[in-house]
Amino acid sequence: MTLGLLFADEMKGFYKSYVMVALWVGLPALTIALHVLQPLIEPAMRNWSLSFVVSVTIAGIGAPLASVSLSASIVSERNQKVYDLFLIRPVRRSSLILAKFAATYTCLVAATVISLASGMLIDSWLGVPFGSQWNEIATSVIVTLSAMAMACSTALLIGMFASSVALAAIVAFWGGEMLMLIPMLPNYFDPSADPVPLAILSGLVITILCIVFAVYIFNRRQF
Amino acid sequence: MSKHTLVRFDAVSKKYADVVALDNVSFEIGAGEVFGYIGPNGAGKTTTMKILVGLIPNFGGSVLVDGRDIKSTKNGLHRVLGYLPQEAGFQEWRTVDHVLTTLGRLSGLSHQKLKERIPQVLELTRLTDVRYKRVVHLSGGMIQKVRLAQAILNEPGLLVLDEPMSGLDPEARHQVRVMIKETANNGTTVFLSSHILSDVQDIADRIGILSHGHMLKVGTPDDLQSHFQVGNVVEIVLSKGSRTLPNFGNDDGIEKVEEMTSSRTLLHMNPDADADTTMALILRKLVQSGCQVRNLNLVRPSLEEVYLRFVGGEL
Numbered sequence: 001m002t003l004g005l006l007f008a009d010e011m012k013g014f015y016k017s018y019v020m021v022a023l024w025v026g027l028p029a030l031t032i033a034l035h036v037l038q039p040l041i042e043p044a045m046r047n048w049s050l051s052f053v054v055s056v057t058i059a060g061i062g063a064p065l066a067s068v069s070l071s072a073s074i075v076s077e078r079n080q081k082v083y084d085l086f087l088i089r090p091v092r093r094s095s096l097i098l099a100k101f102a103a104t105y106t107c108l109v110a111a112t113v114i115s116l117a118s119g120m121l122i123d124s125w126l127g128v129p130f131g132s133q134w135n136e137i138a139t140s141v142i143v144t145l146s147a148m149a150m151a152c153s154t155a156l157l158i159g160m161f162a163s164s165v166a167l168a169a170i171v172a173f174w175g176g177e178m179l180m181l182i183p184m185l186p187n188y189f190d191p192s193a194d195p196v197p198l199a200i201l202s203g204l205v206i207t208i209l210c211i212v213f214a215v216y217i218f219n220r221r222q223f
Numbered sequence: 224m225s226k227h228t229l230v231r232f233d234a235v236s237k238k239y240a241d242v243v244a245l246d247n248v249s250f251e252i253g254a255g256e257v258f259g260y261i262g263p264n265g266a267g268k269t270t271t272m273k274i275l276v277g278l279i280p281n282f283g284g285s286v287l288v289d290g291r292d293i294k295s296t297k298n299g300l301h302r303v304l305g306y307l308p309q310e311a312g313f314q315e316w317r318t319v320d321h322v323l324t325t326l327g328r329l330s331g332l333s334h335q336k337l338k339e340r341i342p343q344v345l346e347l348t349r350l351t352d353v354r355y356k357r358v359v360h361l362s363g364g365m366i367q368k369v370r371l372a373q374a375i376l377n378e379p380g381l382l383v384l385d386e387p388m389s390g391l392d393p394e395a396r397h398q399v400r401v402m403i404k405e406t407a408n409n410g411t412t413v414f415l416s417s418h419i420l421s422d423v424q425d426i427a428d429r430i431g432i433l434s435h436g437h438m439l440k441v442g443t444p445d446d447l448q449s450h451f452q453v454g455n456v457v458e459i460v461l462s463k464g465s466r467t468l469p470n471f472g473n474d475d476g477i478e479k480v481e482e483m484t485s486s487r488t489l490l491h492m493n494p495d496a497d498a499d500t501t502m503a504l505i506l507r508k509l510v511q512s513g514c515q516v517r518n519l520n521l522v523r524p525s526l527e528e529v530y531l532r533f534v535g536g537e538l
Contacts, residue, residue, distance in 0.1 A: 077312070078315075078392050082311070082313065088278065088306045089301055089329040089330050090330070090331060207325075222273075222278065222280070223273070
């Protein structure tokens with residue numbers, strides 16, 4: 001029950017602090033802007049549908065963004081002793097951590113869905129065919145969701161160790177970018193390789209390991 | 224103690240790396256009692272309180288609340304616990320109402336109960352006007368009241384207050400003192416620490432003095448004063464044109480004579496001198512010498528004097 005309460009509280013925090021607006025409006029707006037501007041630099045992109053641009057852009061932004069925002073908020077709240085008032089109540093320490101992970105990941109998944117849906121709507125309205133790129137879009141979205149899960153869980157871990165918000169943000173940004181590369185590794189050796197299986201596997205294994213380790217450390221931490 | 228023991232610290236020790244924060248600390252707090260906890264900075268007061276509320280899970284010795292070990296019954300105990308930490312922040316987006324609603328729900332209060340309880344607590348802490356304001360936009364004193372409001376929200380049986388008067392102006396400090404007294408009168412056990420010793424002296428039934436992780440003494444304010452045998456002081460004010468004061472010395476139970484003005488003198492009694500006997504002796508000597516006395520007053524040392532001398536190593 002407390003996990004549900006804490007999850008709802010985190011979501012309320014995202015809503016009240018305008019993080020949701022930044023993600024759910026800012027991310028689609030950014031991809032549309034890129035769709036318009038990027039072909040000026042890279043002519044090959046002129047033939048890409050907006051839906052495909054969305055899936056590629058979010059893959060590059062989503063994971064580092066998730067990692068930075070989550071780890072920075074944990075360190076900031078830890079330093080301000082926000083958790084003391086939660087932990088003296090009948091709340092499992094693990095629930096605090098899991099609620100943070102779930103809320104951040106939910107927000108990012110929603111941002112991905114909104115961005116993609118906006119792209120498809122605009123493509124349909126403009127009469128741009130995106131069906132031929134459907135496989136690439138689906139692959140990119142799966143890789144993105146996997147990278148976001150890994151980034152969020154790694155951010156939990158970084159949040160346990162980092163002493164300052166700046167340090168957490170730097171390490172998390174770098175970590176988020178690195179994690180994006182894991183599902184892409186097969187393509188490095190074989191350009192025709194399918195990144196989806198490794199994305200799903202690495203997403204599950206790394207996410208679970210990081211969450212378990214973060215919960216273990218948080219349970220032993222003295223406030 | 225006439226009431227049953229609610230909190231028992233038994234040989235509790237805690238080390239941070241090589242620093243000993245608490246060393247074999249033992250004491251008890253009776254149900255319904257207000258227990259004051261004083262000591263200089265770094266004495267270990269906050270560590271003691273954090274152990275009691277479960278924020279520090281690893282420590283030596285045992286802590287029992289109502290006979291139950293806090294290491295094994297954390298969640299059960301936390302339903303009856305209220306805690307005001309020395310420092311505790313709030314997320315930037317939270318209003319006072321959000322803070323109380325979220326923390327109240329986590330304490331197990333229903334929506335219906337919170338609808339009744341939040342206005343009561345806001346009224347008690349005089350925060351009604353800022354209910355929907357963001358906590359981070361409030362003054363330090365108001366934020367301290369928000370911390371206090373969340374501590375009493377679930378009507379706890381045991382209220383742990385770490386420096387509750389910190390950052391408050393004199394009026395707010397008075398309000399908090401009255402609130403603590405009212406809470407205690409309703410049967411809540413209060414464990415409070417403070418550097419403002421006069422506040423502890425006014426509120427506490429018993430006081431524990433902690434220094435460098437050691438519990439130096441536990442007792443009522445009167446016990447502490449008599450235990451440490453800080454000498455009383457007799458203030459004598461003579462009328463205009465009175466004869467001069469006779470000589471007082473060790474034979475009269477007087478350690479030191481301090482002439483403040485030509486008419487006002489302080490006689491410092493020997494610490495082991497009986498106050499009643501010495502007063503009678505002084506009075507007799509004044510009458511015999513023909514002094515015209517306007518005022519004769521026994522001044523007992525404040526707890527602050529006792530405390531300062533004690534932790535300063537003079538006693």
